[in-house]
Amino acid sequence: MTLRAGIVGCGGISRSHATAYANLEGVTLAALCDINPAALNTRADEYGVPNRYTDYEEMFRKETLDVVSVCTHAPLHAPVAIAAAKAGLNVLSEKPLSIDLQTADQMIAACKESGVRLAVSHQYRFTPIFRHAKEWIESGRLGELRCIREVGKGREAGFELMEMGVHYFDEMDFFMEGIEWIHAQITYQGHEVGAEDIMHSSALCKTDRRDNGMVAGDTMMVHLGGKHGASGLIELYRRESTQGWMMGPHILGDSGQLMIKPNPQTGIDEMWHCPFDVSFAAHTPQWERVTLAKEAFLIDGKPWPDRHSIWSVRDMVNAIRDNQQPELGGANALTSLECVSAVYESHFTGARAYLPLRDRRHPLVKRLADHPKTKDG
Ligand SMILES: NC(=O)c1ccc[n+]([C@@H]2O[C@H](COP(=O)([O-])OP(=O)(O)OC[C@H]3O[C@@H](n4cnc5c(N)ncnc54)[C@H](O)[C@@H]3O)[C@@H](O)[C@H]2O)c1
Known part of the structure; x- marks a missing residue:
């Protein structure tokens, strides 16, 4: 059919x-x-x-x-x-x-x-390279999974959270087999974000037309707890040049690291491995590229490498x-968006926000309603 x-x-x-x-x-x-x-x-x-x-x-x-x-x-x-x-x-x-x-x-x-x-x-999680990285984690090839790190492409953090942040949460959920809690800190123009800094995404980010509803902050540090004890770290901050190759997970185990980043010239993901748990510019064993057979990227006989x-x-x-x-x-459809709400909930309460959130209201819209004199974009 x-x-x-x-x-x-x-x-x-x-x-x-x-x-x-x-x-x-x-x-x-x-x-x-x-x-x-x-x-x-x-x-x-x-x-x-x-x-x-x-x-x-x-x-x-x-x-x-x-x-x-x-x-x-x-x-x-x-x-x-x-x-x-x-x-x-x-x-x-x-x-x-x-x-x-x-x-x-x-x-x-x-x-x-x-x-x-x-x-x-x-x-991202469905691509052969991400599946291969998951196999490496599961087989213990990196030792015990410790941390997954991501950075944004360079747009204001509140905007980036809805664009790239949700992808990163999904990657981490995939690699860590579940996210339990989020702890986040958000600033705007150098000060800690308060209710007066909540605004519409078009007011925060002038370089991207997409509507992401109410957002807050130009800089965020997000720390999350995976189900089996590993951590996730997501850094989102505004930078002058926005480059696609900045996205992609850096996966750290206690006996090795993997990095999946798009090649800056082709935009196609590459996976790199380092057989050591930390890296220093001059003193670490060499990073090596891990390549997959071309057949891994075929769907109905055609290659889809990106x-x-x-x-x-x-x-x-x-x-x-x-x-x-x-x-x-x-329920898996909800996880990445739960994480977005948990970021704001954690920032405003100063505590970890555990998933799933009990209060289902938009954490920023809710706070704007409590502070009617603040700007609404
Ligand atoms: N998964 C990914 O990697 C990825 C990449 C880019 C964008 N996105 C997501 O895709 C979504 C769209 O982004 P985009 O960059 O394509 O936006 P876009 O602005 O290029 O396209 C949106 C389209 O929706 C149309 N539209 C608006 N109201 C409509 C309505 N009532 N009925 C029918 N069409 C309507 C607009 O006219 C426009 O053509 C966003 O949520 C964005 O985050 C995902």
Whole structure:
């Protein structure tokens, strides 16, 4: 049976989803939707999609689809996903799942009620290099896992948390098999973030158009506790040059380290190994590149060597075919967003925030409501 896929939101990331559906065997990209006719027609022409809509409710009503990718900005993920669920469609939402846990819970409830799947598209964990690194950790090749470190690309931390931070939480959740708590410190223009520093993402980050709801802080240090005792460290701060190759985990065990970073020239991930637990510029045994056989990167006979969305799209497509849950479905869909809320909760309480959070309200919106005189962006 050929699965029929649709996409809502025809901007940047939609190309990656469209390429995935167009290349996976047994899937057809049947319909696209965008409120902007120019964006809609550009993407639809590129992939030869005849069925075009400017209203997603109409697309869900008129088309017989099996799965829809939600590729709009974050505040629209929940309304689009809930409408898709009510129409009986499986939903693959771009990250972040939503802008707060309340609306994310509503997405999950709507999908559960309709008996459809909901997953969030953190594609990194599905790539062969990340799977290979996990095998190394599990086999004890790095000794006992101690720490995983990540840095942001250089946008203001409150914004970056919703863009790259959620990916990093998902990586850490994958490698550590669960995140238990978060402890975070946030500053803005050199002072500790208070309720008066809460603002809309467009006010905080002027260099990126994406809407990430209410955010706070230009600098963050996030420390998290993994299920088996390892730590995660995420540093997000504004820097002049923003470079894609800065992203990627540095994994430290007590007898070795792995680094997965995109090559600055090609943007394609490389995995490097050092057989020692710490590194010093001049005194450490050499880092060596770990390469995988070319066959590891093939999907339906074609190579996908980078962090392409096809890896998470394929997981959803396989789940539908095999009548299973996608790996990032169910409660797993929530983890990375739980971590975002926990960052703010921890900063404002000065204590560890344990997952899952009991208070499902947006931790910043809640604090703004308590301080009505502070700015709202
Ligand atoms: N997984 C990844 O690696 C990755 C990478 C980039 C972006 N993203 C995520 O994808 C999402 C979209 O980002 P982007 O860079 O593609 O944004 P974008 O601004 O390029 O595209 C968003 C599109 O949504 C359309 N849109 C707005 N309202 C709509 C509505 N009511 N119905 C239909 N379409 C509507 C806009 O017209 C626009 O074309 C964000 O949540 C972002 O964080 C994920």
